[in-house]
Amino acid sequence: MGVAAKKQSEELSPGREKILGAAEQEFSASGFEAASMKAISTRADVSQALLHYHFGSKERLYAEVIRARSKKINDSRRALLDQVDFESDDALSQVLEALFRPALAPEGGGKAYARIFAGMIVGRAHDRELVRECYDPTAHVFLDAIQRACPGMGIEGAGAVYQFALGVLVSALSRDGRMERLMGHQGALLGDQILIRKIVTFVVGGAAALTEDRERL
Amino acid sequence: MGVAAKKQSEELSPGREKILGAAEQEFSASGFEAASMKAISTRADVSQALLHYHFGSKERLYAEVIRARSKKINDSRRALLDQVDFESDDALSQVLEALFRPALAPEGGGKAYARIFAGMIVGRAHDRELVRECYDPTAHVFLDAIQRACPGMGIEGAGAVYQFALGVLVSALSRDGRMERLMGHQGALLGDQILIRKIVTFVVGGAAALTEDRERL
DNA sequence: CATGATTGACTGATCGACCAGTCAGTGCAA
DNA sequence: TTGCACTGACTGGTCGATCAGTCAATCATG
Numbered sequence: 001m002g003v004a005a006k007k008q009s010e011e012l013s014p015g016r017e018k019i020l021g022a023a024e025q026e027f028s029a030s031g032f033e034a035a036s037m038k039a040i041s042t043r044a045d046v047s048q049a050l051l052h053y054h055f056g057s058k059e060r061l062y063a064e065v066i067r068a069r070s071k072k073i074n075d076s077r078r079a080l081l082d083q084v085d086f087e088s089d090d091a092l093s094q095v096l097e098a099l100f101r102p103a104l105a106p107e108g109g110g111k112a113y114a115r116i117f118a119g120m121i122v123g124r125a126h127d128r129e130l131v132r133e134c135y136d137p138t139a140h141v142f143l144d145a146i147q148r149a150c151p152g153m154g155i156e157g158a159g160a161v162y163q164f165a166l167g168v169l170v171s172a173l174s175r176d177g178r179m180e181r182l183m184g185h186q187g188a189l190l191g192d193q194i195l196i197r198k199i200v201t202f203v204v205g206g207a208a209a210l211t212e213d214r215e216r217l
Numbered sequence: 218m219g220v221a222a223k224k225q226s227e228e229l230s231p232g233r234e235k236i237l238g239a240a241e242q243e244f245s246a247s248g249f250e251a252a253s254m255k256a257i258s259t260r261a262d263v264s265q266a267l268l269h270y271h272f273g274s275k276e277r278l279y280a281e282v283i284r285a286r287s288k289k290i291n292d293s294r295r296a297l298l299d300q301v302d303f304e305s306d307d308a309l310s311q312v313l314e315a316l317f318r319p320a321l322a323p324e325g326g327g328k329a330y331a332r333i334f335a336g337m338i339v340g341r342a343h344d345r346e347l348v349r350e351c352y353d354p355t356a357h358v359f360l361d362a363i364q365r366a367c368p369g370m371g372i373e374g375a376g377a378v379y380q381f382a383l384g385v386l387v388s389a390l391s392r393d394g395r396m397e398r399l400m401g402h403q404g405a406l407l408g409d410q411i412l413i414r415k416i417v418t419f420v421v422g423g424a425a426a427l428t429e430d431r432e433r434l
Numbered sequence: 435c436a437t438g439a440t441t442g443a444c445t446g447a448t449c450g451a452c453c454a455g456t457c458a459g460t461g462c463a464a
Numbered sequence: 465t466t467g468c469a470c471t472g473a474c475t476g477g478t479c480g481a482t483c484a485g486t487c488a489a490t491c492a493t494g
Contacts, residue, residue: 183376209422
C-alpha cells in the first residue's frame with residue numbers, strides 16, 4: 001500500500017508532495033470532475049501511475065487535498081479565535097475576522113474553501129462527508145463563539161449568522177471581476193484588508209438586525 | 218441543425234421539452250461535468266442522439282437550460298421589482314424580496330441559481346459568459362434599485378450589498394441539513410417564508426452597517 | 435567488507451469502461 | 465413526396481485504474 005512516515009515526520013516523499021500541490025491547483029481550477037489525473041500528473045511532472053501508487057484513487061487524492069488544506073485553515077482559525085477578547089464590544093467582529101481571514105489569506109489556499117463549497121452546492125455526496133469530517137468540528141467552536149460574543153442570540157440565531165457569513169465569504173472568494181463589470185469599472189478594486197473589513201461590517205450588521213428582529217417577536 | 222419555432226410559440230416539440238426538463242434535473246443534481254448525455258436521455262426517455270439533434274452539443278444544451286431558467290427567474294424578479302414602493306421606509310426590504318423570492322420559490326428551479334453560481338466558483342469560463350448574458354442585465358436593474366432604496370450608499374456600496382446578498386442567497390439555497398446537524402437538531406427547520414424574512418432582515422442590517430461605516434470615514 | 439535479498443518509489447504499457455458526438459435510416463404528417 | 469422528429473448502431477478519444485517491471489537504497493548475513 002501507500003506510504004508511511006519513514007521515522008517520524010522526516011520528508012515523506014518528494015513525489016507525494018509534488019502531487020498534492022499539483023492536485024490542489026488542478027482541482028481548484030477545474031473542480032473534481034473536470035480535473036483529470038493525467039493533467040495532475042503532468043503538472044506534477046510524475047507518471048500518472050504514481051498518483052494511484054500514493055493515493056489509490058482520484059477520490060482519495062481529492063480527499064487528501066481537502067484534508068490538508070482544511071487543516072491549515074482550521075488551525076489558523078482556531079489560533080485567531082484564541083486571541084479574541086470576548087469582553088470587548090466588538091467581540092463578534094473579532095470572531096468573524098478569525099473565521100474569514102484564514103480563508104481569504106493568499107497562502108490560505110484562497111479558493112480551496114470556495115471550491116468545496118461549490119461541490120456541496122452541486123450535490124456531490126463525497127463533499128458532504130468531507131465537510132463533516134474536516135469542517136464540522138471547528139464549525140461547532142465558532143457556533144459557540146458567536147453565541148458567546150452575542151448573548152441573547154440563541155443557538156438558531158448563531159446558526160443563521162454562521163451560515164450567512166459563509167455565504168458572504170464565498171461570494172467574496174469568487175470575485176472574478178463581475179462586480180467591476182456591472183459597476184462600469186467605477187470604484188477601485190479593493191484590497192484584501194478593506195474587503196475583510198467590509199465583510200465583517202456587513203455580517204455584524206446583519207447579526208444585529210437578526211437579534212433585533214428576534215427580540216421584537 | 219436543430220430546430221426553430223414551427224410558426225410562433227406553438228408547442229415546439231414534445232421531445233425537446235422533455236429533454237430540457239430532464240437536463241435541468243440532471244445538471245442540477247450532478248453539475249455540468251458529471252452529468253452525462255446518456256443519463257439525461259434516459260431520464261427524458263428519449264434516444265441519446267435526440268439530444269444532439271435538438272441542441273447540437275452538451276454545452277449548448279446546458280446553455281439552453283440556464284437560459285430558460287434564468288428567464289423565468291428574471292421575469293419574476295422584474296415583476297416583483299415593479300411593485301416596490303420606493304417611498305416606503307422598507308424599500309430595500311422590498312427590493313431584496315424581489316431578488317430572493319423567485320430564486321427560493323419551489324417552482325423557481327431552486328438550485329438552478331445555486332448551481333450556476335457554483336460553476337462560476339469552480340471556474341468554468343462558459344458559466345461566466347452565461348452569467349453575463351442571462352443575469353447581468355437584470356443585475357444592473359437591481360443595482361439601480363438598491364441605490365434608489367438607499368440614497369447615499371453609492372455605486373460601490375450597492376455593488377457590495379448586491380454581491381453579499383447573492384452570497385447569502387446561495388448559502389440559503391444550498392441548505393442540506395448541515396445546520397440542523399451542527400445545532401444538534403435543536404431549532405425547528407424553518408419554512409420558506411421565515412427563511413426569506415431572515416435573509417432579508419440580515420442583508421438589510423448588513424447594508425445599514427455598511428452605509429454607516431462609509432459615512433464614518 | 436562483500437553480496438544477495440528486500441523494500442519502497444516510481445514508470446511505461448495497457449486495459450475496459452464510458453464519454454460526447456455522428457450518421458444512415460425509419461416513420462409519420464402535411 | 466418533401467421535411468421533420470426521432471432512433472440504433474457506431475466511432476474515436478479520454479477517462480481512471482492496473483500491473484509487471486526498473487532502479488536505488490537499505491538491510492541481513494557470512
